[in-house]
Amino acid sequence: MSKDSVVPQRKWTIVMVDDNIASMAAGKAVLKDKFEVFTVPSAKKFFLLMQVVKPDLILLDIEMPETNGYTIFRQLIAENEDFDIPVIFLTARNDPGSELEGLSLGAADYISKPFSPPLLIKRIENTLLISEQRNELKRFNENLREMIGTQTAEIMELQSSILEVISELVEFRDNFTGGHIKRTGKLLEILLDAMVEQGVYAAETEKWERNLLLQSALLHDVGKIGIPDLILGKPGKLTSDERAVMERHVEIGEQIIRRIRQAGEDTLDHSFLTYAEILVSFHHERWDGSGYPRGLAGEEIPLLGRLMAVVDVFDALISKRPYKEAMSISTAQKIMLENSGAHFDPQLIDLFMSTREKIYALISTGDGEAESDPPFDKGTATRNRATRNGVDRKVDFPATSQALYAAS
Numbered sequence: 001m002s003k004d005s006v007v008p009q010r011k012w013t014i015v016m017v018d019d020n021i022a023s024m025a026a027g028k029a030v031l032k033d034k035f036e037v038f039t040v041p042s043a044k045k046f047f048l049l050m051q052v053v054k055p056d057l058i059l060l061d062i063e064m065p066e067t068n069g070y071t072i073f074r075q076l077i078a079e080n081e082d083f084d085i086p087v088i089f090l091t092a093r094n095d096p097g098s099e100l101e102g103l104s105l106g107a108a109d110y111i112s113k114p115f116s117p118p119l120l121i122k123r124i125e126n127t128l129l130i131s132e133q134r135n136e137l138k139r140f141n142e143n144l145r146e147m148i149g150t151q152t153a154e155i156m157e158l159q160s161s162i163l164e165v166i167s168e169l170v171e172f173r174d175n176f177t178g179g180h181i182k183r184t185g186k187l188l189e190i191l192l193d194a195m196v197e198q199g200v201y202a203a204e205t206e207k208w209e210r211n212l213l214l215q216s217a218l219l220h221d222v223g224k225i226g227i228p229d230l231i232l233g234k235p236g237k238l239t240s241d242e243r244a245v246m247e248r249h250v251e252i253g254e255q256i257i258r259r260i261r262q263a264g265e266d267t268l269d270h271s272f273l274t275y276a277e278i279l280v281s282f283h284h285e286r287w288d289g290s291g292y293p294r295g296l297a298g299e300e301i302p303l304l305g306r307l308m309a310v311v312d313v314f315d316a317l318i319s320k321r322p323y324k325e326a327m328s329i330s331t332a333q334k335i336m337l338e339n340s341g342a343h344f345d346p347q348l349i350d351l352f353m354s355t356r357e358k359i360y361a362l363i364s365t366g367d368g369e370a371e372s373d374p375p376f377d378k379g380t381a382t383r384n385r386a387t388r389n390g391v392d393r394k395v396d397f398p399a400t401s402q403a404l405y406a407a408s
């Protein structure tokens with residue numbers, strides 16, 4: 001930054017505060033050719049003047065009746081935390097203690113009287129130049145921050161659009177899942193709000209970035225991109241072998257997220273990918289350990305996975321398929337409730353039930369019918385055994401749960 005670039009076209013304005021009339025007149029005589037000079041004899045008049053004049057620099061005497069220079073300076077700082085007008089003490093006090101006190105308060109300089117006129121002018125000019133440069137740097141930083149903010153918003157918008165396109169791609173391939181991905185996002189939003197309102201799992205939800213999380217939820221079934229059309233589009237029940245292939249959508253989804261993470265190592269916001277990874281990996285795990293692919297149980301399953309399981313299955317239950325009718329919302333809620341502590345985290349089902357009016361309003365205002373994975377082959381219903389800690393836990397299926405397992 002060159003010196004010339006900060007020299008203003010206008011005259012700099014200086015306010016001089018001094019109770020000694022002769023001293024004030026001498027100061028003004030020295031400075032008036034170079035600067036616009038206002039002089040005031042007391043703190044009271046100084047603060048009145050400051051209501052109408054914003055000087056580039058303040059020259060402050062220290063010893064004055066009533067309010068001294070140090071007090072004036074302290075008041076200036078106390079009344080405006082962004083106070084950035086350079087202050088120079090111009091005083092008859094010439095002991096090191098007074099100078100140290102003035103500079104410690106934040107004064108730009110400390111000049112003792114009697115002063116040398118050319119030196120006074122030079123030190124004022126130096127202080128003003130430094131102040132101008134500091135202000136220019138501040139403006140530059142503000143512009144830079146604004147520019148980065150705009151670019152970040154644009155990148156986030158682009159990221160969001162890409163995610164939407166990917167999720168639409170998944171739905172486009174899976175003929176039966178019209179609207180499922182977007183609707184589960186809205187259901188998730190209702191549950192997230194309720195978790196915050198009711199303080200459910202508050203320690204974890206406090207750390208979540210809501211918008212990124214909701215965007216990530218669009219990717220929970222991204223692995224279906226890799227499932228063959230014959231299985232993904234089969235209008236009837238899947239065989240156990242076909243079901244095993246379908247279940248691979250979790251593993252494929254994990255690979256896709258890992259690939260995105262590697263490709264966007266330096267540019268993407270990785271917290272969104274972390275959410276996406278959890279949602280993809282754990283949305284088919286079940287509280288009792290009978291889910292897939294890992295057979296985790298209880299709080300071994302990350303909370304986000306348990307949450308996604310609730311909205312994913314509920315949306316599937318109320319969906320119409322070629323091989324099943326859509327359930328009523330109340331029947332679906334009943335099934336969800338019956339499977340609290342079995343398929344689902346009981347705390348999350350309590351939360352889900354507390355939001356049933358909002359959910360009813362969402363579904364009944366016409367987001368269309370929901371769809372999810374093809375049906376579960378009853379013959380494989382006991383296939384999912386979770387072997388943990390050496391215990392083989394066979395899973396029982398209550399009658400009403402057949403529908404649930406057909407939907408998840």
Ligand SMILES: [Fe+2]
Binds near residue numbers: 220221249283284373
């Ligand atoms: Fe899924």
